Amino acid sequence: MTGKLKIKEIAVLTGLSPSTVSRVLAGKSNVSPQAKEKVFYHARHMDILRDIPASRLLINSLLICAPAEAFTPHGDHYYYEVIQGVVSAVSHYDTHVKKCSLDINEADTSLFMRSISQSDVDGVIIIGIDDESLYRIAAESNKPIVTINARDKKMRLDCVSPDHYSIGYSAANYLLEKGHRPVLLFTDLRRETMIQRLDGFKRACLDHHLVFDESEHLLVTKGYGETEARANFKKYLQSRTKAELPSAIFCGSAAIARAVLSELKNQHLQVPEDISLMSCAYSHEMDEIKQLGLSAACQPCRELGSEAVYVLQSRLMREVSPRFNLLLQGSIQPGDSVADVNWRRRELYQTHSIP
DSSP states (O other): OHHHHHHHHHHHHHHHHHHHHHHTTTTSSSSSSSHHHHHHHHHHTTTTTSOOOTTTOOOOOOEEEGGGGSSSSSSSHHHHHHHHHHHHHTTSOOOEEEEOOOOSOOOOOOHHHHHTTTTTTOOEEESSOOHHHHHHHHSOOOOOOOEEOOOOSSSOEEEEEOHHHHHHHHHHHHHHTTOOOSEEEEEEOOOOHHHHHHHHHHHHHHHTTTOOOOOEEEEEEESSSSHHHHHHHHHHHTSSSSSSSOOEEEEEEHHHHHHHHHHHHTTTTTTTTOEEEEEEEEEGGGHHHHHTTTTTEEEOOOHHHHHHHHHHHHHHHOTSSSOEEEEEEEEOOOOOSOOOOHHHHHHOOOOOOOO
């Protein structure tokens, strides 16, 4: 069946004009939500949405739900950059972006319901919200919804996230392969994503036949602030002699890394001569990380937003396909802050020849 015949058949089935059907399938916004729903229903059953080129975006009104701080560059810069990735991905199409501010753990579900129930909302992206009741409402909304950097444990929603487990594993593995023993993880554990990174870090230690003792190898700070991280690290240094300090430290954020660098300098400890240092960082922080000379495990950021848009498009075309988690890999960016100390380990096991 040719494209024109399909349009005519859908027009007959829906009672709409062929021009209206054509506008819907072309991704135009000058059609009613009711007309779009009718066209998409029959187009899916006729299996023709798969034939629509990727250059067409079938979303005319996109709702972004995120913490209030995510909508300003002076708040949560990471999620702000993710949102810019979404905006950039839809900028070439006839798509209007709406915003809804929600709390991370105790979202206003009534506000969320009112927002997604708007008849012109074609798709929803939820960023950084950990609220199971909100996920339930989203799953029952009968609209394509994708979460970013969050996980629906009951497997009802598509998700796009950095592969936090692999990023934690790769960072620890990088330090351990450089010969560092022991290694300290200094991080915040307020969100599930950070616990996943911790689990990856632990697995790398296990693969190197090392015991990860949380009382010795994990230092936790609450929040992302540099001031609090510095106070926690200062207390940590004061409780240990120089001989008891770790060989390397992996910091869970650039702010934590700055705090550690500052306090090490105050204690007259040099990087990497006395302690090696590595940071987790986002793509928009890499210029600062390079200026500091730090090695880093770089997490994807704007890419999360663009991939979420493509997942929404796929969900519109394949409504009954299985839900999935799309995990984006990070990368290790070597700097001058991690020394290769394998020679020290070789000295420990040096054998003496028999005269």
